[in-house]
Amino acid sequence: MKPFYQHELEDLRTKLILIGEKANEAARIAIDGFLNDDLKKIDQAIALDDVIDALEVEIDQASVRYITLRSPVSRDVRSILVAIKASHDLERAGDEAHSIALRAKEILTSDGHSGDTVTIEQMSQIACSMMKDAITALVEEDVQLAQAVILRDKEVNRLHHHNFKTLTIGISDDGTETQKSVQKVFISKSIERIADHAKNLAEEVIYLIESAK
C-alpha cells in the first residue's frame, strides 16, 4: 500500500532526472560550441544556467518539505539526502558548463576560432560520458555503472594535467595567444571539475544502493 503522498517522492525523482539532463546538455553544448566555434550553441549553454539553478532550489525546497511533513525513514530518507547532494553536484556541473561557455565566447569573439583543442576534446568526451553514465546509474540504480564512472576520473585528471603543461609552455608576451591559452587552461579545469561532479554523483548512487543491504 503506497501512502497518498508517494507522488511527492516520485516528483522529486523526476526533478532530479531533469536537472541531470539539463546539466549534461549544458556541458555538452558548451564544449561542442567551443570545439566547433559555434556561438549559437555557446549562447544556448549560457541560458541553461538559470534553469539549472532554479531546479536546484526547487529540489532543495521539495526535499526539506518532504523531510518536515512526511518523517521519512530508511530508504526514503536516504533518497532525499542523495537528491539534495546530487542536485548540488549537478548545479555545480552546470556552473562549470556556464564558465566554459563564457570563456569560449570570449575566445571566439576576440579571435574568431578556438584553435588547437585536441586534448580538450579528448577529455571532454570522457567527462561528458561520465556525467551521462552517472545520471543513468542514478535513474536505473546501477551500481556497476556507477563504479565504472568513478574509475574513469583518473584519465580526465591526467589529461587536464597534460593540458596545463602544454598550454602554459606557450605563454609569452604575445597578448592574444597568452589570453587564449589561459582561457583554455580554465576550460580544461572546468571540464575536469565536471568529471569530479560526475564521480561524486556516482558515489552517491553507490551509497543509496549499498546502504540498503
Place this chain on the structure above:
Amino acid sequence: MSISNPSQTTSGGTPIIKIRNFDFAYGDAQALFDINMDINAKQVTAFIGPSGCGKSTFLRCFNRMNDLIEIARIKNGEIKISDINIYNKDVDVIQLRKHVGMVFQKSNPFPKSIYDNIAYGLRIQGVKKKSELDEVVERCLRDAALWDEVKDRLSESALGMSGGQQQRLCIARALAVRPKILLMDEPCSALDPIATAKVEELIHELKKDYTIVIVTHSMQQAARLSDHTAFFYLGKLIEYGQTDQIFMNPRDPQTEAYISGRFG
C-alpha cells in the same frame, strides 16, 4: 496569543466554521480563552497541543457535545457553521449533530450487525425502504473503503471486526446521515500502523467532499494529513496557519518548541 485576524490565517478555501472571541469554561475553570479562527470547507484542519490544552474541548464545541456536561458553559463569543450561530436558542442540536458528525478515539460500533450500524441513523429518521437503506449502506461502506472487506458479511456483528475496521465503520456510520463536517478526536490512537495508514488514506479521500477537523497527539500525523494546523496551549490558540508554514517555519517560539520536542 490569539490570532487577531483569523481570515488571514487560512488560504485556498472558503470558511465554513467561524469562531469569534470564544471563551469556554467548566464551572469556574476556564478551558478556552478568546479563540478566533476560521476553518475552511473541504480541507483537513488539525488541532495539536499538549494534554489538557483544550483541543478536545474545543472540538466538542462544534457539535455541542459539551452540552452533555452539566457544568460546561460558554462564557463569551460564538461559533458559526455556514453562517448560523450554533449556540442560538432555536438551533436543533440533533440536526446539528447530523450535519457535524463525530468519530471518537475508541471506536464505538453498536452491538449490531455491520449493516444495522450504518442503517441505524437512517431508520430513526424514518427511512424504511430496504432498497434505499441498501443503497446508503453500500455507498457509505465504499466511501469508508470498507465495502470490499465486508460486503459478504454485512449481517455479521460489527464487534467481530478488527480495530481499524471498526473505526472505518464508525466513519461510515457518520457518513450515512450526510454530514458536512466530520470531527475526529484522535481517531488513530488506538490503531496499529497499518490500520492507521488506512484511516489516514481514507481521511485524505474524504476531504474531497467533507470538512474534517482532527485532534491528534501525533505531530507527524498532523503534518501528513492536514491543510491547516492550530497549536493550542493552556486553552489559548497560540498559532494557526497552513501546515507547511507551521511545521517548516513556525512564527511563535512556543510552536517551534512544541513541534521540535523541546516543550516542558
